[in-house]
Amino acid sequence: MEDTSIELKNVMHWKTEMVRFMMAYKFAVEEVSTKISILQQEFQQIHDYNPIEHVKSRVKSPESTFKKVQKKKLPLNLPVIRENIRDIAGIRINCSFVSDIHRVADMLTQQKDITLIEKKDYIQNPKTNGYKSLHLIVQIPIFMSDRVENVYAEIQIRTIAMDFWASLEHKIYYKYNKAIPKSLRDDLRDAAVTANELDERMERIHKEVSQLKEDDHQNGNGEKPIIFPPEFLSMLAENEDKS
Template sequence: MEHTQIEMEKIKYWRTELVRFMMAYKFAVEELSTKISILQEEFQHIHDYNPIEHVKSRVKSPESILKKVQKKKLPLSLPMIQENIRDIAGIRINCSFVTDIYKVANMLTKQQDITLIETKDYIKNPKPNGYKSLHLIVKIPIFMSDRVENVYAEIQIRTIAMDFWASLEHKIYYKYNKAIPKELRDGLKEAAFTANELDEKMERIHNEVSELKEADQLNSHIEESITLPPEFIALLSEHEKHS
């Protein structure tokens, strides 16, 4: 009877710890999502342009975590899993332009309670298959009732074109059970090149529009600044009458 009681207590303890473990990642995603929402709203109300188009978030399921544990050959230990699997909590941000990606990354990693752990820049150094994205591993504190959990999370930032390509590649990857035929691999690489060209072209257009807008604003400012006071206009009119 005593042995059964001990076993039950152990089960209860590990169930509680597992719930805490998963909740910490859920809270990390919510915390990061709130930070991104604040940036979105600030840009919407204060700045002329919002670099953040769309945001997605997810927490890996216990089944998915277990598969990764087996793949990495890790012991079934929550601290080991927490330290070695750093993408359990994930945020994906879609931006309009490549320059926006680095702006958003800089705004997030400059925040005092976000610690940047690792950067993988697949934009400057694309994967062999053509994949592009900026990956950040960050650590964020989660304040719980009796402890502070410092939780890892992965933030992926990419353009809409990069995201479309990655989504298509992912679907094909699993449709063919990770063995994509060569002609499809070549087609995907070509599509990645086309997506990159589109990003570059749209950014050039965006920059040209911004320059024209700045020039219009400058001209308007100049016109306003050289507007003559009514008294001076009246003086000129009186001068013309007598000349």
């Protein structure tokens, strides 16, 4: 009877630790997503251009996580898993232009509570199949009721064109059970080149438009000042007197 009681306590302890383990990644995604949301809102309200188009996040399921544990031949030990599998929490950011990617990455990694652990630049050095993206492994503190968990998260930043290509490649990859026919691999590489050409063209257009706006501003042809009606100014003056 005593052995059964000890075994039950061990099971309950493992279950509690497992719940904490997965919750920490959920909170990490929420923390990073909040930081990105703040940047989005700041750019929308204050600046005339927002580099962040779309954000998507996910936490790997326990099943998917343990499949990776088996693939890496790791022991079923939570601290070991935490240290060796760093993409359980994942955030993907889509930007309009290639130049935005490093700009957004810098804004995030320069925040005091985000520590950059690893950076893989598949934009400067694309994968052989044509895949392009910027991958960051970061660590962020999560304050629990009785501890602070330093949690790893993976942030992928790419353009819309890169994301469209990667999504298509991913679907084909699993449809053919990772054995993609050569003709399709060649087509995908060609599509990657086309996507890159589109990004370069859109970048040029973006720079030209920005230069035209800058020229207009310097020549005094920029946005005209806002002229408030007298009634509005009187209302502001009355409120200021009351305060």
